[in-house]
Amino acid sequence: MPAAPTARTLPLAGQSQTETDNEQWVEPIRWVALAVFVVLPVFAFFVQRFAGRVVWTVMIAALPLFIVLIGYHRWRRICPLAFFSQIPVMLRRPGTLKASEWLERNYYYVSFAVFFFSLWLRLIATNGSGASISIFFIIISLAALVTGALYTGKTWCNYFCPVSFIEKIYTEPHGLRTTLNSQCEKCTACKHACPDINEENGYWKEINLTAKRFVYYAFPGLVFGFYFYYYLQAGTWSYYFTRVEGYSGAWVNQPGIIWTAFLPGRDSETAGFFFMQGMPRSLASVLTLAVCALLSFLLFSWLQIFIGAYLRRRETDGDAQRVRHVTFSIAAFTAFLTFYTFAGAPTLWKLPWAIPHLFLILIALTATLTLARRVRRQSKDFAEETLARSILRRWIWDDMQPPRDLHEAFLIHTIRSRENARGAAQTIEIYKEAVRETLANGFVTREEVHLLESLRNQLQIKKSDHDKVMAALADEDRALLSDPARQVTVEKRLQLATYSRALEQFLGKILAADGNADDSFVRQLRSEYRVTEEEHAAVLDDLLGGSRGLAARLAEEIATVERAAKTMQVLDLQKSPTHDFLKDLLRRRRAHSVEILARGLSFSLEEEEAISLRAGLCSPEESERVSVIEQLRASLPQAIADKLLAAYRETSLAESSLPTMTDTLAQRTHSVDPYVRAVALYALGERGAADTKILVRMLGDEHELVRETAAHLKERAEMGADTVGAHDHLITVEKMIALRSAPIFSSLGPGALAELARASREDEYAAGQALCMEGEEGNEVFIILSGEVNVMLRDGLGEKMVNSEVAGGFIGELAVLDPAPRSATLRASEHGAHVLRLGGEAFRNALNADPSIAAGVIRTLAQRLRHPHDE
Ligand code: SF4
Numbered sequence: 001m002p003a004a005p006t007a008r009t010l011p012l013a014g015q016s017q018t019e020t021d022n023e024q025w026v027e028p029i030r031w032v033a034l035a036v037f038v039v040l041p042v043f044a045f046f047v048q049r050f051a052g053r054v055v056w057t058v059m060i061a062a063l064p065l066f067i068v069l070i071g072y073h074r075w076r077r078i079c080p081l082a083f084f085s086q087i088p089v090m091l092r093r094p095g096t097l098k099a100s101e102w103l104e105r106n107y108y109y110v111s112f113a114v115f116f117f118s119l120w121l122r123l124i125a126t127n128g129s130g131a132s133i134s135i136f137f138i139i140i141s142l143a144a145l146v147t148g149a150l151y152t153g154k155t156w157c158n159y160f161c162p163v164s165f166i167e168k169i170y171t172e173p174h175g176l177r178t179t180l181n182s183q184c185e186k187c188t189a190c191k192h193a194c195p196d197i198n199e200e201n202g203y204w205k206e207i208n209l210t211a212k213r214f215v216y217y218a219f220p221g222l223v224f225g226f227y228f229y230y231y232l233q234a235g236t237w238s239y240y241f242t243r244v245e246g247y248s249g250a251w252v253n254q255p256g257i258i259w260t261a262f263l264p265g266r267d268s269e270t271a272g273f274f275f276m277q278g279m280p281r282s283l284a285s286v287l288t289l290a291v292c293a294l295l296s297f298l299l300f301s302w303l304q305i306f307i308g309a310y311l312r313r314r315e316t317d318g319d320a321q322r323v324r325h326v327t328f329s330i331a332a333f334t335a336f337l338t339f340y341t342f343a344g345a346p347t348l349w350k351l352p353w354a355i356p357h358l359f360l361i362l363i364a365l366t367a368t369l370t371l372a373r374r375v376r377r378q379s380k381d382f383a384e385e386t387l388a389r390s391i392l393r394r395w396i397w398d399d400m401q402p403p404r405d406l407h408e409a410f411l412i413h414t415i416r417s418r419e420n421a422r423g424a425a426q427t428i429e430i431y432k433e434a435v436r437e438t439l440a441n442g443f444v445t446r447e448e449v450h451l452l453e454s455l456r457n458q459l460q461i462k463k464s465d466h467d468k469v470m471a472a473l474a475d476e477d478r479a480l481l482s483d484p485a486r487q488v489t490v491e492k493r494l495q496l497a498t499y500s501r502a503l504e505q506f507l508g509k510i511l512a513a514d515g516n517a518d519d520s521f522v523r524q525l526r527s528e529y530r531v532t533e534e535e536h537a538a539v540l541d542d543l544l545g546g547s548r549g550l551a552a553r554l555a556e557e558i559a560t561v562e563r564a565a566k567t568m569q570v571l572d573l574q575k576s577p578t579h580d581f582l583k584d585l586l587r588r589r590r591a592h593s594v595e596i597l598a599r600g601l602s603f604s605l606e607e608e609e610a611i612s613l614r615a616g617l618c619s620p621e622e623s624e625r626v627s628v629i630e631q632l633r634a635s636l637p638q639a640i641a642d643k644l645l646a647a648y649r650e651t652s653l654a655e656s657s658l659p660t661m662t663d664t665l666a667q668r669t670h671s672v673d674p675y676v677r678a679v680a681l682y683a684l685g686e687r688g689a690a691d692t693k694i695l696v697r698m699l700g701d702e703h704e705l706v707r708e709t710a711a712h713l714k715e716r717a718e719m720g721a722d723t724v725g726a727h728d729h730l731i732t733v734e735k736m737i738a739l740r741s742a743p744i745f746s747s748l749g750p751g752a753l754a755e756l757a758r759a760s761r762e763d764e765y766a767a768g769q770a771l772c773m774e775g776e777e778g779n780e781v782f783i784i785l786s787g788e789v790n791v792m793l794r795d796g797l798g799e800k801m802v803n804s805e806v807a808g809g810f811i812g813e814l815a816v817l818d819p820a821p822r823s824a825t826l827r828a829s830e831h832g833a834h835v836l837r838l839g840g841e842a843f844r845n846a847l848n849a850d851p852s853i854a855a856g857v858i859r860t861l862a863q864r865l866r867h868p869h870d871e
Contacts, residue, residue: 023074023180030078037080037141041134051130052252053347056122061344063163064170064336068366072171072199076157076182084141085148085156089186094528095150099159104192107159108211112218115162116289119226123285124261128254152530153190165215168195169332173203173325173377176370187498188530189491197494201443204379207324214297216328220335221296222289227342229288233281235274241345249346257281300331326375333371337363383444384455390434391459414458431461432469439473440493449702463758464751467674470703474672499529500539554601554640555647557593558629561617562648563667564590565625566655570664577741578686582668582679584740585750589673594618601636609635622652662689669694674703675750681706682733685713692717705754709733732757735836738785742808744856745783745846752846759842763835765789765828771812771835774825778815779840782826784808787833792825799825813857816840 040059044051067075076082088094103110118136126132140162147156157164182196193205206212230240230251239250261281265271272284307330308323340363348356392409400412438444444452449470456466502525526536564586571579594617598610609631616628629648633641658664665687668680681698684690690713698710712731730738735757739745745753762785765771772778774794782789786807792799802824805811815822847853 026074026077030083033078034080034083037137041137044130044133044137046130048130048255049253051133052128052254055133056127057252057344057347061347064166064339065363065366067167068170068176068336068370071177071179072167072175073179073182073196075167076196079157079163081141081144081161081163082154082157085144085154085161087145088149089184089528092524092528093149094188095148095152095155096527096530097151097155098188098190098530099151099155103159105209106211108165108209108215111160111162111165112215114160115166116222116293118162119222119289120282120286123226123229123289124282125258127251127257129257130255132258151190152188153184154196155190157196158191158194166219168199168203169216169219169328170336170370171199172328172332173200173374173382175199176366176373183494185498186502186529187491187494188528189495190530191491194491197491198443200382204321204382207321207328207379213324216331217300218293218297220331220338221299222293223335223338224296225289225292227338228292229285232273232288233271233284234268240342241349252346300327303327303330322378325377329371329375332374333367336367336370340367380452383438383449384452386443387434387438387452387455390437391430394430394433414460427459428461428465428469431456431459431466432472435469436473445702462755464755467703467751467754471673474674495529495531496535496539499525499531499535500542502529503536503539552643554597555643557597558644558647559651560593561590561597562625562651563655564593565620565622566652567664567668569620570661573661576686577737578679578683581737581740582676582683585673585676585679586668588749589671589676590618601632606635662687665689666694669698674701674706675754677701678703678705678709678733679737681709681713682737685709685716690717705732730762730836735760735762738836739783742783742810744810744853744860747852748846748850752849756838756842756846760836760838763837765833765835767828767830767832769828769832771826771828771833772822774823775821778812778822780812781810781816781838781840781843782812783810783836783838785834785836787831788829789833789835790827790829792827794825799827804829810860813843813860816843817857 036059040055044055070078099107118140121132121136126136144156144161147160151159181198183194184196187197193202195202227240231237233239241249260266260270263270264280265277267277268274270281271277272279272281276284304323304327307326308320311323311326340360344359345356348359392413395409395413435449439449456463503522506521506525522536525531526533531539567586568583571583594614597617598614601610601613613628613632616624619625626648629645632644636644655664655667658667662684665680665684666689669677669684671677671680677698681690681694684694690710695710695714695717698706699714701707701710708731732754736750736753739753739756739760740748745756748756760783763771765787771782771789772780774792784805784807788807789805789811790801791803791805791811793802811826812822814820847857
């Protein structure tokens with residue numbers, strides 16, 4: 001589990017600490033809003049004359065502006081309808097149904113349909129009739145309450161409420177004001193990518209939903225259509241507006257309009273359209289709303305094409321998501337301005353002229369600021385901010401408070417980390433914790449982590465360190481898959497975390513009272529949190545420090561050991577540098593898994609047993625591996641031993657049934673280790689067996705090395721090249737294979753090899769061509785991939801050869817280790833030479849990092865001392 005944050009929680013970007021601390025002011029507003037909401041239908045019922053005006057042109061008209069100014073999450077806590085939907089929870093009788101997959105995909109259509117229906121109702125019944133308004137308010141409150149009684153969590157707010165998508169349209173992805181969250185105290189994981197937990201996460205995760213696109217694009221037209229209908233009905237704007245010469249605003253006081261709405265129109269008041277009086281108002285209004293919404297959808301879909309073309313010309317990242325985001329932003333801006341061109345006007349324009357004008361300035365400013373703030377936003381910014389915030393939550397500078405502004409705080413943290421030894425040492429660990437937390441919350445996917453390069457650069461985290469972090473987290477992921485208590489979605493984590501807290505409290509009470517566990521209470525708790533039996537068992541297991549999760553993890557390690565052993569056997573059938581490298585990687589993975597097994601079982605095994613376990617598991621003989629696993633039965637609890645043995649047998653059988661080397665390699669492209677994936681893929685490519693399906697999958701891999709290898713193989717396949725190596729320049733994995741073949745680098749780990757490979761460039765030299773000249777400055781080492789390089793010294797007017805170096809050797813290291821002019825000229829021999837030129841700094845880093853390289857260099861230097869004319 002991620003370590004608990006050790007430092008104070010930082011405010012979100014753009015939000016002050018005081019605001020996060022003092023959200024109590026929301027609570028009184030919530031009660032006032034509820035009181036208004038309850039009083040409103042009573043008022044409407046008894047004061048017919050002002051009902052429509054107060055409800056529609058004041059209260060409802062003010063709502064979008066209020067939501068934008070106050071922020072999404074605060075509104076979600078204030079909303080009176082949300083209160084009604086939560087009454088069953090307060091009464092401890094919450095609903096238990098969960099939204100279906102269909103609803104999850106299509107809920108935008110549902111809430112849009114409810115909103116559409118509500119607008120239509122306004123035009124035919126509730127606009128100017130106090131009694132209808134009262135009934136409408138009562139029905140919608142009851143709908144919220146009944147949904148809360150049937151469905152779990154905030155199903156009403158998330159899936160059905162007609163305002164739910166409007167709140168989002170005006171505030172996504174992160175609104176004018178960033179707010180914390182409005183998550184439920186008892187989370188039941190009722191919604192994927194829950195906006196109450198994190199609005200922006202929900203936005204980016206759902207941006208590609210077809211339903212969302214439809215609603216965002218149709219909404220501005222629907223708003224316009226609603227107000228345009230007043231004109232179409234009356235043939236004049238005077239029906240809608242007030243206080244404009246000759247205008248009446250009669251709609252706000254039209255009791256009983258419903259009685260004629262479904263009948264053919266007879267006069268100007270009952271007409272459907274002014275130009276088609278006979279059409280019933282109910283039909284004319286629904287047609288207007290539908291046509292305008294549809295036209296709006298088509299207009300914005302068309303606009304999206306132009307925005308796409310424009311962005312692709314202007315930006316390098318004009319991808320589909322960005323195009324949709326920009327179009328969403330423009331649609332929201334249009335809808336907001338359209339709404340406030342009409343909403344409130346019949347009452348506003350009755351006030352002294354300065355007030356409506358000031359109000360309109362406020363609207364224009366709010367809309368423009370919102371547009372400017374949201375249009376530039378990208379999912380990458382969100383991912384970076386989330387990770388940065390997670391890093392800063394682990395603020396380690398006790399001598400100062402974190403600044404209010406996220407960027408400033410991050411800057412200070414970064415600078416201090418660089419300057420301070422403690423900070424520098426902790427940076428990678430903090431980074432790992434932060435990546436782990438962000439991944440586990442589902443805010444950033446593994447595939448998106450590689451996009452956070454600028455953040456890594458600010459923290460000066462090397463690519464190889466990042467790769468190590470990701471490899472370690474990939475190992476943990478396997479445990480997550482087999483442990484329901486740690487499954488990866490932010491809702492699931494919140495649900496199980498809140499359930500775990502409640503269960504812990506209950507267990508604490510039981511233990512303190514020395515009493516018996518009350519089953520019915522736990523059942524009640526489970527039903528309130530919608531926790532399954534399996535999840536309950538996992539949480540309990542976790543609380544009680546059980547070994548269930550551990551057993552699953554160890555079983556996976558046993559499987560890794562067996563996979564590695566079987567694959568190495570297969571690779572032995574055909575020797576090649578690529579196969580050697582892959583074997584080395586698998587050996588490392590196996591050693592890692594054996595270590596985890598030994599550590600995991602250290603409580604149960606004697607030292608002797610642990611030693612024989614390590615030796616047995618690393619044996620190439622299957623019988624020895626089986627034997628040590630069988631022996632575990634004597635020391636481990638039955639359940640764990642059975643699980644380990646089953647995992648071993650299953651894996652052994654699965655691996656043995658792979659008919660060819662190609663099948664084995666294809667399986668290894670699923671490894672959690674990116675280096676194994678990349679090299680297995682390359683080996684497949686060498687066999688001409690990297691098919692399109694594999695390549696497509698690997699092109700979307702989270703690791704750059706795998707993607708690069710896949711892209712290369714795809715390119716080769718498209719060019720119809722016969723062999724994967726037949727191309728101008730080596731790709732990283734090829735350089736890694738070549739470097740590893742040089743004895744001096746043969747013991748390097750894949751991360752260090754990748755770093756060297758990236759820091760090197762290859763060159764081809766014709767016979768006699770100089771790699772470097774005697775006397776010139778040099779900061780590169782040459783690793784000879786093929787051919788031969790001669791060491792030449794000046795001799796009078798000519799040169800004489802004093803030594804040579806062949807493939808697998810390196811040369812030119814003296815000028816790097818002890819900066820001085822080159823002491824000799826290096827020339828390709830008569831067969832030419834293919835070399836990797838390695839930057840001095842990368843070489844020195846490798847030397848410092850791995851003692852075996854230093855030993856290799858010393859050995860070579862010693863040999864050269866015996867042959868003093870070497871460079
Ligand atoms: S997912 Fe959890 S926090 Fe979000 S609305 Fe549902 S119950 Fe509340």
